Amino acid sequence: MKIALLGYGKMGKTIEQIALQRGHTIVIKAKNNNYTITEADIAIDFSTPSAAYNNISNCIENNVPVISGTTGWLEDYDKTVALCQEKKGAFIYASNFSLGVNVFFELNSYLAKMMNTLKDYKVSMEEIHHTQKLDAPSGTAITLANDIIKEHTSYNSWSLEQEKEKALPITAKRTEDVPGTHSITYKSDVDTIDITHTAHNRQGFALGAVIAAEWLYGKTGVFTMKDVLNIS
Numbered sequence: 001m002k003i004a005l006l007g008y009g010k011m012g013k014t015i016e017q018i019a020l021q022r023g024h025t026i027v028i029k030a031k032n033n034n035y036t037i038t039e040a041d042i043a044i045d046f047s048t049p050s051a052a053y054n055n056i057s058n059c060i061e062n063n064v065p066v067i068s069g070t071t072g073w074l075e076d077y078d079k080t081v082a083l084c085q086e087k088k089g090a091f092i093y094a095s096n097f098s099l100g101v102n103v104f105f106e107l108n109s110y111l112a113k114m115m116n117t118l119k120d121y122k123v124s125m126e127e128i129h130h131t132q133k134l135d136a137p138s139g140t141a142i143t144l145a146n147d148i149i150k151e152h153t154s155y156n157s158w159s160l161e162q163e164k165e166k167a168l169p170i171t172a173k174r175t176e177d178v179p180g181t182h183s184i185t186y187k188s189d190v191d192t193i194d195i196t197h198t199a200h201n202r203q204g205f206a207l208g209a210v211i212a213a214e215w216l217y218g219k220t221g222v223f224t225m226k227d228v229l230n231i232s
């Protein structure tokens with residue numbers, strides 16, 4: 001495939017390496033809006049929250065399938081889905097493309113469902129990322145929190161760094177050179193249950209993004225990583 005990389009920072013460069021190893025060609029390396037998207041067979045967007053919607057909608061308007069791993073722009077997600085359906089385009093958004101993280105998402109949901117009736121346990125979350133990450137909490141943390149809220153009726157929202165009634169507390173830390181760590185803790189007076197996903201580098205995120213692009217190419221519709229990985 002001929003791939004457009006919309007956003008050419010550290011993640012874009014890692015995706016480039018993996019895409020080339022898998023036999024693809026990079027035809028666009030965009031740090032700004034100065035590109036012609038129709039040169040590409042498919043686009044991978046890891047840009048910034050302010051640029052993501054314009055990047056994605058431009059792809060859909062020009063019939064270029066697009067996957068996005070940019071977080072912090074989801075106020076425009078429903079508008080993007082509607083545009084994709086109207087134009088019969090192809091689109092995948094994921095807060096995290098790592099194959100391991102997507103398995104972790106399923107484990108988190110299953111654990112939350114099991115813990116729902118055990119009222120003595122209080123749940124909390126911590127996420128740690130590199131200091132260049134612009135949004136907090138991470139998109140991955142928000143996905144994890146929303147999945148817990150959906151399964152665990154003691155909570156109806158999440159809250160960053162402060163205690164609120166019926167809100168799942170999230171602590172966000174920024175530390176040099178941490179690709180991403182997410183921990184969920186259920187604590188009672190008698191014991192603690194922890195589940196953690198720790199990324200060792202960006203390779204897992206990048207590989208998942210390329211696999212998602214390969215899967216999306218030639219399809220029409222709005223999909224998720226559950227579709228890519230055939231996770232029911």
